[in-house]
Amino acid sequence: MIEEFHRIKRLPPYVFAEVNRLKANARAAGADIVDLGMGNPDLPTPQHIVDKLVETVSKPRTNRYSASKGIPGLRRAQAAYYARRFGVKLDPETEIVATLGSKEGFANMAQAITAPGDVILVPNPTYPIHEFGFIISGAAIRHVPAGTGEDFLRAVERACKHSVPRPLALVLCFPSNPTAMVADLDFYKEAVALARKLDLIILSDLAYSEVYFDDNPPPSVLQVPGAKDIAVEFTSLSKTYNMPGWRMGFAVGNERLIGALARVKSYLDYGAFTPIQVAAAAALNGPQECVSEIRETYKRRRDCLVESFARAGWDVPPPPATMFCWAPIPEPFQQLSSVDFSKLLIEKADVAVSPGLGFGEYGEGYVRIALVENEHRIRQAARSLKKFFAQAQETMHNVIPIPQKATR
Template identity: 40%
Template sequence: MLPLAHRLTGLQSNVFADMDQAKALARRAGQDMIDLSLGSSDLPVDPLITQAIGAALGDPMTHGYLLFHGTQDFRHAAGAWYRQKFGIAVDPETEILPLIGSQEGTAHLPLAIMNPGDYALLLDPGYPSHAGGVHLAGGQIHTLPLLAENHFLPDLSSIPNAILHQAKLLVLSYPHNPTTAVAPLEFFHTAIEFCQGHNLVLAHDFPYVDMDFTSSPPPSILQADPDKSVSIEFFSLSKSYNMGGFRVGFAIGNSTLIKALRQVKAVVDFNQYLGIFRGATVALTQGQHIPQSTVQTFAHRREAFVQTLNQFGWSVPMPPATMYVWAKLPEPWQSDSIGFCQQLVQATGVAASPGAGFGAAGEGYVRFALVREPEILAQAAQRVMAFLGR
């Protein structure tokens, strides 16, 4: 047997891979699938964006390697978009870094700031790549349970001093995947003061920046840290602009952190195709209508799905943000979310993500991604309720 690195040990479990196997078995059994397990938007990319990308294909200047300075137009567009949205100026040369999706940034940041044995403070439940990057860096993880009674916000005062002395990084992500919770700006101020007091980097994963259904837009972490003293924030065009397959995002924040992340990126990859950046630039500068339309679509979908669940007897709260429904499982499934999802897809063809796959504190919950039309989501909800009734 060929020897493999010990760092792979922490990467064995993956909620998406586990459910992929269960879905494959259901398909082979002939089930009519309604896949609500992945947060990959089914909406098409706006022609405004695809036309810009298509026009770039005929330009030979776009066909070579793309280094940092070749992304200048995109970085300036990202800076102007951020300044208009949040009222904070950023330097496109030193405080913005293009990424292959925000996941690249959150996974690589620990390599830039952590030494083996250092601790990262991560939300539980949380997105898998946050933990994966820490494992690759040889770091340790201290989880912060997110409980409904605390509005799915972490209790920073509960972290032991012994952990804090070895900690380098706190990762937040609001609106939150999978719980759909939104953090108020007051909490961000508390988190910034906490990190400043304990010399921690605060990384805020912000892919759902536009995916909010309330009258109060979710805040940026830099609104609580306008000097960018300890913060870095990660953005993506996957959700707001339905560009998941194009893998384009960016980081904004502390110039030292941006430089360190850029050093890691330089030895891992070049940037993506310049034509993609041209499309993304058009999205940020001319596509203000796109997130509005996307949010309206997902608002209708959440209502169709949640109202049907409630109508048939499963009391599930209406999510305030994101493209998911986070539902507390009824008995007897509260200690077996994986078993629930596996049996659900086998019996009904409806695929969901088990809460336990996002962390121990996610056990007892299930996440549904609202990635189908309202009528299909209502049908899926009826299948789920028939399964529970059976």
């Protein structure tokens, strides 16, 4: 057993591994790292959702195997959410599957629809599962520079023209992780029209549908007439209700695609623990003030970070949505890779971020900053960065030695 397994060989080294190792070592040595790396919500789950979990877990029989596609009440709750939020009618029996988070849904959809050698169009940069779920399934990936305009759509068209075999599916992710780009309904209308013309499946990731900071809630691709003929959308309760560890998400849309996903899942799992599903239904059906409060918390953190980092010497563009800032590496450090810059921030400023390269080659030159620390900690990070930037010339001299002049 010398040779590496086939699927493992297709996975590159984990870009975040070295940064995570440095972070762990620094903490072990006593450093107080302000961790703005992983998008792991730090806020508590709303109490009424926790109460429903506690109530349900104490009932007889709820410890038994659950339903792989989700209990009926949960699927009805998701259908009701889509109806009131997007005006989209979904059949809970045939057009909705509950997933173990949107990540699992994406990965198992890839297993369900992909044959070895199929071509999938994936924006770059993007969330890693959008690419690697299909790579694990044996597909070939063709990257399209991420965007929400005409250039993106024309790039999709060129990719279909010049790919053999013709691509099977197009991945969309808006609001975007990591770039925080947002798309409007007009974009989705053009994307759906193009996908129908090119015979493409659309797989839309809408995990950040409720984390937005202006008066325009992000739309769903399924709002476009006819989109259900070709599209499936993935959502998650992780960010909306501060439920990341509960692993609760959904795939909704085209009946044939949802049926394929449900069939694959029936062989792989029995669904989430029933009390979690009951509590998730309570989240969707219950009072929604908590969603607005969570959104406002992220907005305050965003504003605090943009303002305090600017004073420290790092201009971070304010994201219109998501819990992330997508920030260009500051000018004095632009000769460094995003991985090396991220490592330097841990070593010299006790601040952790995610290197842009981890989200695709076009993410190089950027880092992703997660809004997962409170304002006090964000300002602490800004003070550390200001001291670090003040020593930038000396730091860069040590990191990248200046070539010596040749001597005779």
